[in-house]
Amino acid sequence: LARERSLASFTPRHLTHLLDGSAEHTERVEAVRRILDREPLLDKSASYHLDHEGQYLRALKVMERVRALREEHRWSAGDMNIVWQEIYEGVPSLLNDDLFLKTLRDQATDEQQKNWIPLAKNWAILGCYAQTEMGHGSNVRGIETTATYLPATDELELNTPSLSSIKWWPGALGKTANVAIVFAQLVLADGTRAGVFPFMLQLRSFVDHTLLPGVETGDIGPKIGFNGVDNGYLALRSVRIPRANMLQRHNELTRSGELRRRSQMDQRLVYVTLLYARVNIVAGASTALAQGSTIAVRYSIVRRQFGQDGSTTTESPVLDHQSQQHRVLTPVSEAYAFHFTGQRMLQLYHRLVSAGLAADEAKSLLAESHATASALKAYVTDVTSGSLEQMRRACGGHGYSRFSGMPDLLGMYVQNNTVEGENHVMAQQAGKSRVLIKRYQQLQSSGHGAETTTDYRYMLPVTTEQLEADRCTAMRADEIRDPRVYLHAFERRAAHHIGMLHRRLSQGAPFAECHVDVERIVRAHAELYAVYSFVEALYPHANTWTSASADMTPAANIAPPVHSVLRRLCDLFALSRLVANLGDHLEASYLQSTHGPLARAAVRRLLQELRPDAVALVDAFNIPDRRLGSALGRWDGRVYEAMAAMAQAGPLNRTDVTTGYQ
């Protein structure tokens, strides 16, 4: 690895600073890291031998240790984000710090917030977010838990009236949390159902942690990952809470039992909150890919198998094999692409929350951003899960071992396809709210894009003649490796398929028969956005949607050697995605069938060009060995020593002859 490091065409530290936003932030991360690196408890490899119960008990210890360190070092909220990012494991308190607190901030009244938020922040109470039930997740309106208002005592009575109404899945609900925000159907005194609302419920004694009367919780068992967290169930039998425990920021339940909207709820707020959650998911994908590719790239250098021409006697690092480069370097390019995509969404978010936006502009921008964010959530988590598994396999046999760090990374990550809007349900919604289709229709008929952000301009109408004339003229591989060319291909592909679906719908096809096509356009739109984000990060002055006249001045904040390796990654990301969905592109007729081979030749070339920088590119992610928890991905490359040591420490190796032997 040292030799590889000396070959790099750029200084990884510069790239780290760029990813972190500033050198100062990198320093801050590393200051926290030095403290955590001294904690033997945080060595992940010990947890690989534990069952779900053992992993959970260990996670509790981690929580307690972090609580002590937080006090000792007076860590701020910002530091704590770094801490959890550094630990990078499922720990029950994450649910309190994230979903629980977030819901309080969004849904509790100012007074409620004053009462509860400080307690939750200090873990004086530990909360969870209890929405999903055994029988209902995606369709929140269908949940069956009831909260019935009892005017006599001014209380609400909570019940889970059926097996399928039992809360099921909420993280930390099983054993850890002592309070929960429970979502339930509000039943008014006259029996009418007023909709689903959140209620604050104490689950356990603050003194001895025993369950309160009428409350039954438990752990729902072992999972494919995330086993440090006690996802739990909750059954409720006539549990009463004061009316004041309903979270009433947006709605008020009066003493007389009437439900009143407090004010026109600010749609902007809802969207903005969702947007922020999606930014986190996109950024989280980049983090997971960074972690996985650090392991896969480093191991692919240490691992030697066959020579480059298949020789069995002289051996090269497996990363010298083209197919290995393809499987491992493409995910590296995705890690970078999704980083810049996340950054771009963050900027959008800041623009949206800034006061300066006119109401009209804000409204349209919000709807569009929301649709893009939903599309990206589904797209990015899907690509990331696939690439993580691909990299796990690229570690050969050793990738099957938990000591590689890959199985646990993958197991933890794949929940992202399901939570915060199951990907396929999400895709239907990005389509169903029909923003993509509607905006397409508007732009096609109005013919001007005044009220449209840059991101949707690709939907503007073009005449048949323009379309006929608009053919890619690239004749050589390096001509297709031009952002102006491939970006335009992605635009045309997205516009084409949205147009086709629009026609099907206008001709009367029921939406329910268009699911698969909806997924196609959602992917096309999201992919375009990701490519655009990457290109824009490198060439911020390019008005790339009209690609011919783009100003390709490189971003001033990126050192030239870093810029040039990022450009390669950008090309690799775009062109490998293009090759993966070539059929979609060819249907759109901007690219012709001669361009497939050109794009593939460009990819081959890019793999070669990126090969010498491979290690530096993952070093730049700056992920410490403790967080990798991997025998294969270690900084020092001492793979086999680590595997041997981890295996020898296993419980089955305590004795020579196992107790089970008859």
Next chain:
Amino acid sequence: LARERSLASFTPRHLTHLLDGSAEHTERVEAVRRILDREPLLDKSASYHLDHEGQYLRALKVMERVRALREEHRWSAGDMNIVWQEIYEGVPSLLNDDLFLKTLRDQATDEQQKNWIPLAKNWAILGCYAQTEMGHGSNVRGIETTATYLPATDELELNTPSLSSIKWWPGALGKTANVAIVFAQLVLADGTRAGVFPFMLQLRSFVDHTLLPGVETGDIGPKIGFNGVDNGYLALRSVRIPRANMLQRHNELTRSGELRRRSQMDQRLVYVTLLYARVNIVAGASTALAQGSTIAVRYSIVRRQFGQDGSTTTESPVLDHQSQQHRVLTPVSEAYAFHFTGQRMLQLYHRLVSAGLAADEAKSLLAESHATASALKAYVTDVTSGSLEQMRRACGGHGYSRFSGMPDLLGMYVQNNTVEGENHVMAQQAGKSRVLIKRYQQLQSSGHGAETTTDYRYMLPVTTEQLEADRCTAMRADEIRDPRVYLHAFERRAAHHIGMLHRRLSQGAPFAECHVDVERIVRAHAELYAVYSFVEALYPHANTWTSASADMTPAANIAPPVHSVLRRLCDLFALSRLVANLGDHLEASYLQSTHGPLARAAVRRLLQELRPDAVALVDAFNIPDRRLGSALGRWDGRVYEAMAAMAQAGPLNRTDVTTGYQ
């Protein structure tokens, strides 16, 4: 589910008989099943709570129980195959029964076989297959363990001279096996290295199971799946074995220390053995998909979420949503496709071992079959792993729980991408032996296919004019749903890409720069073979490679209602694969860009047509609940009751307040 079952257009039992080969075989399976169903030990759900050590100890108990049942019921070898298929879990003795015995049969002399095979068959000794080392797997020639001949004592001395030479991964090696076939570099008395050969080594005492002097073994730790098996390591320090322990069927090590080929080794034997292993992998993929889709389809009926138009109040089974059908029914079609693909390879195998084959014909058929088999191994395991994960996600949140049965199925299955030839190494070899390319070249230049089996005829040369004229004329979705049309598309796509790669290579491109293209042609060839196998099973008289004049008389052994549902599955398999790789097809110019939308329309239609038969199609796989080990996939659909019961039995729920609570 009962209502669904009543809707089916065919009798699942008929299909079961077809899959099993005969009604008698189905009876035999079910007779064994009745015995196993009475064994509480075989309830998988208990194992979900166990760590690797616990799962291993449980697997040992399963072994012991099966041994007792085998004696009680006098099960034959054929019955035992059924037993393990029924248990469908990783158990250490599998390695003895499969790889260990197979190697003895292939590599031991008759006398060695007489000594060892009866012992191994009765588990009087328990063996394992120890080839892979810490540092070498795919490149077998690179392994470092040595076996040095010592003429003085007529012994061989085994050593693992370095960390990376330690045997690593062999199943059952860690704790269970008492003997191993160890692969090592044979070092002759004069120090020359004569190559890698297998040696029989006793690891442990047959009396008290303790390790013998100089032998160190242990378990290599927890894995993403297959945790009932103790994959292990083995370090050897100057362990001596008699010369007679070298497996010497094909080579002889003489008393004077010379190595002699015993006879011209029969290449046919090697290929035939490999072919048989591949048949098992293809058939195994079908089994895994059958298991996964049984769970996913049944659960998709029980699970209700949203109405078909996205209504939040009235709810339909999620299988009524088109995207869910797409994700779940496509794998059902793959399960059937790979079943018939496996069957076809089995027939090929029988043809090859039959005596009647002329030497020349055999030689060419062997090389071709071997290349096809390697291609299929990589292709089928890749598609299957992807579809299993897709179905796991299609179970929503509950698919993340081990109680769904999906995580363990997936974890166990994905080893198939790595073992028996890592998929990408395998792909390079199918290409590297260059059979595909070579045969293409031969057929192109000779212009006649006399010495070619049907399966490679698609490579025969066509003139430019023929090519120009040969365009698909389908204008409607139902026209593309014709096996004669889509088979031809698959032929043309494979021929086109093989031709392109052939040109690149002739123009001097080094093979090492063609890995990604090699994978493309391997996939194209394998996919064509799979489609062809399915079509041929339905229309055995069609000489489909020349599709125009095909005789489409349905197979006589398939009842018409079964035939018609299988035809739909065949269409769905072929067209969904066509859509997935549309770019490859469009480049080949037989299909044009108008055909993408037609193929997609046909797929939509097929999903609708297959929807009513979904449950019957998975019932026909005839997989008992015990084997599914799934709360979601139960025959009776009592999903939520099962989930609740399994969760309540979890160790974390023994006490209200966990011991870890401070």
